[in-house]
Amino acid sequence: MIGLVVGGMIGHVLGARAGRERYEQLVRRYEQLADHPAVQGMAGVVRAKLGHLVGRSGRG
DSSP, X not given: OHHXXXXXXXXXXXXHHHHHHHHHHXXXXXXXXXXXXXXXXXXXXXXXXXXXXXXXXXXX
């Protein structure tokens, strides 16, 4: 019984550590992608189009 509890605790710690490292890796990748000039430019185009659509639909 004690072995099961200790094994569970070790598994939890190792799983949490791997999960946190993977999470941090994904966050770094997202930040790199979000800071890319092409993505920034496309986001500006999308914002402009959405602003235009919202502005047009508001005239009723």
